[in-house]
Amino acid sequence: MVSGSGISARRIVVDARHHMLGRLSSILAKELLNGQRVVVVRCEEICLSGGLVRQKMKYLRFLRKRMNTKPSHGPIHFRAPSKILWRTIRGMIPHKTKRGAAALARLKVYEGVPPPYDKIKRMVIPDALKVLRLQAGHKYCLLGKLSSEVGWNHYDTIKELENKRKERAQVAYERRKQLAKLRVKAEKAAEEKLGPQLAVIAPIKEQVKIPREKPYIYLKGEENGKTIMTWNAHDSIATDATFTSEADNTIVERSIPNDIYNASMLEELILPANKLSRQIGEEVVSLVNLRVLSLYGNELTGTIPYNIGKLYYLEKLLLHINYLNGSLPQSLMNCSRLEELNLRVNFLQGELSILDFSKLLQLKTIDLGNNFFSGTLPSSLYSCKSLSMIRLSGNNLEGEISRGIMELPSLSLLSLSNNKFVNITGTTENLAA
Numbered sequence: 001m002v003s004g005s006g007i008s009a010r011r012i013v014v015d016a017r018h019h020m021l022g023r024l025s026s027i028l029a030k031e032l033l034n035g036q037r038v039v040v041v042r043c044e045e046i047c048l049s050g051g052l053v054r055q056k057m058k059y060l061r062f063l064r065k066r067m068n069t070k071p072s073h074g075p076i077h078f079r080a081p082s083k084i085l086w087r088t089i090r091g092m093i094p095h096k097t098k099r100g101a102a103a104l105a106r107l108k109v110y111e112g113v114p115p116p117y118d119k120i121k122r123m124v125i126p127d128a129l130k131v132l133r134l135q136a137g138h139k140y141c142l143l144g145k146l147s148s149e150v151g152w153n154h155y156d157t158i159k160e161l162e163n164k165r166k167e168r169a170q171v172a173y174e175r176r177k178q179l180a181k182l183r184v185k186a187e188k189a190a191e192e193k194l195g196p197q198l199a200v201i202a203p204i205k206e207q208v209k210i211p212r213e214k215p216y217i218y219l220k221g222e223e224n225g226k227t228i229m230t231w232n233a234h235d236s237i238a239t240d241a242t243f244t245s246e247a248d249n250t251i252v253e254r255s256i257p258n259d260i261y262n263a264s265m266l267e268e269l270i271l272p273a274n275k276l277s278r279q280i281g282e283e284v285v286s287l288v289n290l291r292v293l294s295l296y297g298n299e300l301t302g303t304i305p306y307n308i309g310k311l312y313y314l315e316k317l318l319l320h321i322n323y324l325n326g327s328l329p330q331s332l333m334n335c336s337r338l339e340e341l342n343l344r345v346n347f348l349q350g351e352l353s354i355l356d357f358s359k360l361l362q363l364k365t366i367d368l369g370n371n372f373f374s375g376t377l378p379s380s381l382y383s384c385k386s387l388s389m390i391r392l393s394g395n396n397l398e399g400e401i402s403r404g405i406m407e408l409p410s411l412s413l414l415s416l417s418n419n420k421f422v423n424i425t426g427t428t429e430n431l432a433a
Helices: 021-033 052-063 081-090 098-105 143-149 155-193 195-207 258-262 282-286 330-334 379-383 403-407 424-432
Strands: 011-015 037-041 047-049 107-109 140-142 268-270 292-294 316-318 340-342 347-351 365-367 372-375 389-391 396-400 413-415 420-422
Touching: 021 037, 021 081, 021 098, 047 143, 052 143, 081 107, 081 143, 098 107, 140 143, 143 155, 258 282, 379 403
Parallel strands: 011 037, 037 107, 268 292, 292 316, 316 340, 340 365, 347 372, 365 389, 372 396, 389 413, 396 420
Antiparallel strands: 047 140
16 A cells, blocks of 8 residues: 555554545555554545535434434444544444454544654555545535534644644754754865865775765755755765655655666665656666665656666565556566565556566565456466565456465465455465365
8 A cells, every 4th residue: 555565564654634535445444454554644634525515414414313213222423533534444344353353453543643643754545635536626525624513623623733733843844954054064164174184185085985874865955935856966975875755755856866877876765655757767777786666655657667677686666556557577577686576556467477476586575456467376476485475456367376375384464355366265275274
């Protein structure tokens, strides 16, 4: 879904602002059933299609529902936005079973952004965003406003707390920006003062490499009140670094800077949920030392680079929740060090059975769910003895599941729902035996 590694033990935080209630609930329900722990914040800003008056009349009719013979024995009428979201998700989960109850226990919902989640990176779900799912000009209303109309009395309180939180965040951001300016100023002053001494030791620095920690190159900056991307491709910092983003989850340029492809020693390229669009350039294969390529939760289009197999050291490929299309390149099977492959929620297609996964002996998790893959489950996948998770749900796969899947000793999660497989019952019986 929106986490960095698909189904994982770690918790993810979803910012529900301007998400459609139904879409958000259905996606989260599936993820909860698959074992993901989810926290949803800012529930009061969830959207419902239809005007406020119409939604209010519908909810008032719901409030009047009672059992005729015993009026006290009727539905519980939640009024808080977080509880309404919780109840909607509960209705999409078999919550009276053990699996459903465990799934619901993995969900937490809040109005606003309470601590400690105000310090944790928050994610969005593109498939549920109002701007993508609701036609322009279509009426909608906010869940918090509806709740305040039907008896929830904390709308103004939450709004005030949110304003205070944003003010604190702005102060902290300005402080960091001021410290960065002071550091640049101090470096320039030191360079002017120690110019002659630096010239003397320059030849020594070229001969002796001083060990240092791997730096992080941040995307930060502000111009005319907008967050912008800043990138300095100096050899001293761009040759061995992790390229990541802390720019408030927004990059105005909306594409990966071309200069980064000159950083041949770059090991990690991490830019999740930054609204990046356009294609992933073929130039990315020039980053031959890349171990982690994480661009999930963006708006990337086009195909996966054809020669991505040249990234011999690649360990994690996380491109889920984008708009990628085309088929999986055959060269990807040359990334023999790959441990985590997550390409779910895209528009990828093609036959999986023609791919040879036998070289990916270190592969631990593979998540290709919610795409348009066809064919049968590739038998070469059973050669990946380190696999602990296989998720292929929501595709057009068919055929039977081979008994070879029982040869995967570490497999703990297998998700094949919403496909065209046959004899699933026999497979599950073999696995349970």
